[in-house]
Amino acid sequence: MPKTILKAAAGLIVLALLMAIPKYVESPYALHMMILLFLSVSMGQSWNILGGFAGQYSVGHAAYFGVGAYTTMMLMQAKQIPPWIGVWVGMVLVVAVALAIGSICFRLRGPYFVLASIAVAEILRLSAINLTTLTNGAEGILVTELPAFKIGERVVTDFSTKVPFYYIGLFLALLTIGITYSVQHSKLGYFFQAIREDQDAAHSLGISISLYKNIALGISAVLTSLAGAFYGIYVGFVDPPTVLGLDVSVQIMLICIIGGMGTLWGPVLGALVLVPMSEALRSNMVTDLLVRVGLVNADSKVGLFLKENLAHAHVLLYGILVVLVILFMPDGLMGFVKKLARRRKQEAV
Amino acid sequence: MAVFMQSLISGILIGGVYALIGIGLTLIFGVMRVINFAHGDILMVGMYLTYLAFTVLGIDPFVSVLITFPLMFLFGGFLQRVFINRVLKAVAQNQILLTIGLGLIMSNTVMLIFTSDYKLITTSYSSSTLKVGGGVSVSTPLLISFLITTAITAVLYWFLLKTDTGQAIRATAQDRDAAQLMGINVKRMSIIAFGLGSALAGTAGALISPTYYIFPQVGAVFTLKAFVITVLGGMGSVVGAMLGGILIGVTESLSAVYISSGWKDVVVFVLFLLVLLFKPSGLMGKSRT
Amino acid sequence: MRKHLLALGAILALSPCVMAQKIGVINSMSGPEAPIGENITNGIKLAEEDLKKKGFSLQLVWEDDTGKPQISMSAMEKLATRDNVVGVVGPYTSACSNAVARLAEKYRVPLLIPAAAKEEITRQGFKNVFRMNAPADKYASSLIDAATSLGKPKSIAFIYENTDFGTSTSNTAKDYVAKKGMQVVADVAYPKGSADYRSTLAQIKSKNPDLVFMVSYVADAILLMRQSREVGLQPQAFLGAGAGFTTAEFANERAVSENVISCTQWTEDVNWPGAKEFGKRYKARFGKEPSYHAACAYASMVIMAETARASGGDRAKTRDGLKAGKWNGVMGEVQFADYDGFNNQNNHQMLVEQIISGNYETILPSRFATKKAIYPFPRWK
Incomplete structure (x- = not known):
């Protein structure tokens, strides 16, 4: 009992800290990184429900991300519908898309499912390029002004700073974590896991496979579309490769798999590692750090070499990390942490 | 009519090269049940080998196949031995991510070495044609690469059907555990299969080099195509992949003319989904449970 | 990791302010746009060397946007609020430039876009966004x-x-x-x-x-x-x-x-001051022919650095300097003018x-x- 109380207290403290950050941190750059972090958490967590719990490894989640982002942006640009209304339209649409995709892809298993999910996402990406009257094609949609959010006459926020985005992002991340938690601790989660472990056995237990697969997909797709819509309004620009590309799908599943699938905190851990790491690699902070600490002289040959190449090599290092994690921590970081904890316990005994 | 014939012919010829890429992937999938997301990147490595052979040693791209094939075989064997082998029993998504990671490493290493410039191999015959009549022309380098593809496929088919190693590979593809019980060295077969698959992808890279261009991210275009071809033909079927390749080549070419260039890839993916839905074993595959 | 980054940020913020003009560069150095991005990188490097020879104390902060708008936004946030640069040259692609232009306006950081084609970028009435090249x-x-x-x-x-x-x-x-x-x-x-x-x-x-x-x-x-x-x-x-x-x-x-x-936008043979010489030196330095992107980037960096120095590293003054200035160099005559619905657009001769x-x-x-x-x-x- 005291353990759960302890856990709850720790959770509340972390939450309070997160709520308080914008009050004390003024740097928009820091807030921006936090927003990206929240976005990654919610993307990874959304995939977790379908991939981690129900065991359906979609490599086409860009489809839902893109539909969410595009619908919100299109409505905002063409009809001046504010995003907090547009996002609902996006959710309805994405459920329709998910059901259509489900009806095709869920007939297939294993590698065939993976390939079908890629194909559907690619079809959507190509459609977004070609349906120029609807989506503005390859030029993408740019929305520079967000309407102020009002309740009655009172302006809650006019989105001129990053603070409202910070709270929306935080809310989104908490929402996805909350939904994952409740799925995990409900009958639904039990059915999902039964399907993941052995589809045929689950079927013989009387679990309606296609119903529960579609439910998992539906939840996952709606949450992903929310993340997509948030991305769209935050960045203010969407185009086919950035929200519908295969990269996006891979990025989404990477967060979850690196962190640890089928666990509540895996995607959070994954985002905590991946977001700062790719930013640090990209922006040459590693070299900066080495120079500042005094390990490397900025004007020496090594320093210049690192400066020239490290920024170029960040995708390479990313690839190496992926390979290493898959080979040596097949259950993700979460699995690795758990293993370490178990070992320590054993040693203690 | 001339437009139709022109599209059909160039579709078939391009399809020949697609087929080679598909055959490589189908071998790997057949034997290991691993979806190789790095297949296009392996092809890209083959292209750069061809480029090196051409610029440094002055070897004609078509002749350089003789070098590219064995080198890529070794490279593929190495990849299987060191990386893929460790995840054969792992869950599917880990295999996928591993090959994605390997692909990223390959393309970005190549980028560091060669920069991301587009490289072209310009030979004396790069834009030469044979006039067929009726206003239709056939690209000479494409025709040569088609002929080489056909020859390689024939040899491969004979190898799989008639030699001991070939039969062992097929047995492994059919039932890994049973093959092992029969005393087949399954591990070795896997290395050979991955080596062969890579060699074929590398060869395809060499063959399209004179008519296409080379850059570090070129693989992505071909990885997706290879999947479509493989599924279309039936995963694990060599003849199927050959047909699938040509079918995709022709579909692309014709739909570029009669539908639109922008939608041609959509047509290919829709075709792909239809096959998955109605004949998931593929055109030539035996139905599997 | 996060704490580390924050700590790093603190160190950077506390480091004594040197007199060097800090200018940010956002460019696609990796990813699918990298082949073109490389020209811009080289052009800017050449400009940096030339300016240093002339006695400029210039500090460039390089940011790779990998061709993705959200990443170029991260880069701009960082340059504007953490590195406190005087101005920014870049990014390369239209999509990235569009996303970054908005932030430049928000943080009032002069942004000089060397080679993005989309017309709308300089048609939004932004005061801090300038463009060197002629649009599409x-x-x-x-x-x-x-x-x-x-x-x-x-x-x-x-x-x-x-x-x-x-x-x-x-x-x-x-x-x-x-x-x-x-x-x-x-x-x-x-x-x-x-x-x-x-x-x-x-x-x-x-x-x-x-x-x-x-x-x-x-x-x-x-x-x-x-x-x-x-x-x-x-x-x-x-x-x-x-x-x-x-x-x-x-x-x-x-x-x-x-x-x-x-x-x-540019060719080596044109009789703009320094164009031929730029081409020659570029080839000697990088072993390949310069593209127009390289020349645009070179000219942009030179103009940005000169203006930044003349304004003593002040952002608003740099912006006014860009707006008021007139140059004649490798890109021919350059002036950031308002015409045909464009703002701060160099009416470049194609x-x-x-x-x-x-x-x-x-x-x-x-x-x-x-x-x-x-x-x-x-x-x-």
Whole structure:
């Protein structure tokens, strides 16, 4: 009992800290990184429900991300519908898309499912390029002004700073974590896991496979579309490769798999590692750090070499990390942490 | 009519090269049940080998196949031995991510070495044609690469059907555990299969080099195509992949003319989904449970 | 990791303010746009070396946006609020520039965009956003004006890559030819990286257009011309808009590139002060021909650094300096003006060129012309 109380207290403290950050941190750059972090958490967590719990490894989640982002942006640009209304339209649409995709892809298993999910996402990406009257094609949609959010006459926020985005992002991340938690601790989660472990056995237990697969997909797709819509309004620009590309799908599943699938905190851990790491690699902070600490002289040959190449090599290092994690921590970081904890316990005994 | 014939012919010829890429992937999938997301990147490595052979040693791209094939075989064997082998029993998504990671490493290493410039191999015959009549022309380098593809496929088919190693590979593809019980060295077969698959992808890279261009991210275009071809033909079927390749080549070419260039890839993916839905074993595959 | 970064941020913030002018660079150094991005990197490096020789204490903060808008935004946030740069040069692509322009306006950081084509970027009334190169509409109008001044074309076929640059350039071109009363007989947007354009080209050939208007990067440009020759496409002129048709690699493909008309922002042969010398030094330093991106980037960095120094590192003064200034250098006369709905846009003179005997020769405007144009396109051998 005291353990759960302890856990709850720790959770509340972390939450309070997160709520308080914008009050004390003024740097928009820091807030921006936090927003990206929240976005990654919610993307990874959304995939977790379908991939981690129900065991359906979609490599086409860009489809839902893109539909969410595009619908919100299109409505905002063409009809001046504010995003907090547009996002609902996006959710309805994405459920329709998910059901259509489900009806095709869920007939297939294993590698065939993976390939079908890629194909559907690619079809959507190509459609977004070609349906120029609807989506503005390859030029993408740019929305520079967000309407102020009002309740009655009172302006809650006019989105001129990053603070409202910070709270929306935080809310989104908490929402996805909350939904994952409740799925995990409900009958639904039990059915999902039964399907993941052995589809045929689950079927013989009387679990309606296609119903529960579609439910998992539906939840996952709606949450992903929310993340997509948030991305769209935050960045203010969407185009086919950035929200519908295969990269996006891979990025989404990477967060979850690196962190640890089928666990509540895996995607959070994954985002905590991946977001700062790719930013640090990209922006040459590693070299900066080495120079500042005094390990490397900025004007020496090594320093210049690192400066020239490290920024170029960040995708390479990313690839190496992926390979290493898959080979040596097949259950993700979460699995690795758990293993370490178990070992320590054993040693203690 | 001339437009139709022109599209059909160039579709078939391009399809020949697609087929080679598909055959490589189908071998790997057949034997290991691993979806190789790095297949296009392996092809890209083959292209750069061809480029090196051409610029440094002055070897004609078509002749350089003789070098590219064995080198890529070794490279593929190495990849299987060191990386893929460790995840054969792992869950599917880990295999996928591993090959994605390997692909990223390959393309970005190549980028560091060669920069991301587009490289072209310009030979004396790069834009030469044979006039067929009726206003239709056939690209000479494409025709040569088609002929080489056909020859390689024939040899491969004979190898799989008639030699001991070939039969062992097929047995492994059919039932890994049973093959092992029969005393087949399954591990070795896997290395050979991955080596062969890579060699074929590398060869395809060499063959399209004179008519296409080379850059570090070129693989992505071909990885997706290879999947479509493989599924279309039936995963694990060599003849199927050959047909699938040509079918995709022709579909692309014709739909570029009669539908639109922008939608041609959509047509290919829709075709792909239809096959998955109605004949998931593929055109030539035996139905599997 | 996060704590580490924050700590690092604190160290950077506390480090004593040196007198060096800090200027940010955002560019696509990796990812799919990297081949072009490299030209910009090189141009800026050359500018940095030249400025340092002149005694500038310049500190460049490099940011790679990998060609993705959200990452270029991260970069801009960092440059504006953490590195506290005076101004920013970049990014390369239109998509990234568009996203970054908004932030530049918000943080009041002067942004000088060297080579992004999309017109809208400088049409949003932003005060802090400047652009060196001529936007997409100029490509279309200069090429088509060139063709109509050389002959009497009545029909035109479009073939262009279905990217932002390709579609926006072709769209303005289509509007422009409609005004000129020309008939569009084919309109093909192709996905970048297709191996086979023969069927499409055969179809265009069957429509027998007077002009073929293409927008492609270098690899596709060569492929399109090779395959045009294969299928025997024979218009009065091939018009190549965009980067691909003005590169040395393209000109080197003599069998297919001869007599193709293209337009560019910059060429080595033009008599703008320092252009020839820039070309020579660029080749000596990087071992390849400079593209117009390199020249645009070079000029942008020089102008930004000079203005920043003259304003003592103050952002608002730098912005006013850019707005008021006038320069004459490798890019010819540069002035950031308001016209035709544009703000802070350099009304750059485009050059129309033709490849004659394997060399780019300027054919229009006539005051820069080095050779007389060859028109119509000679029959394929």
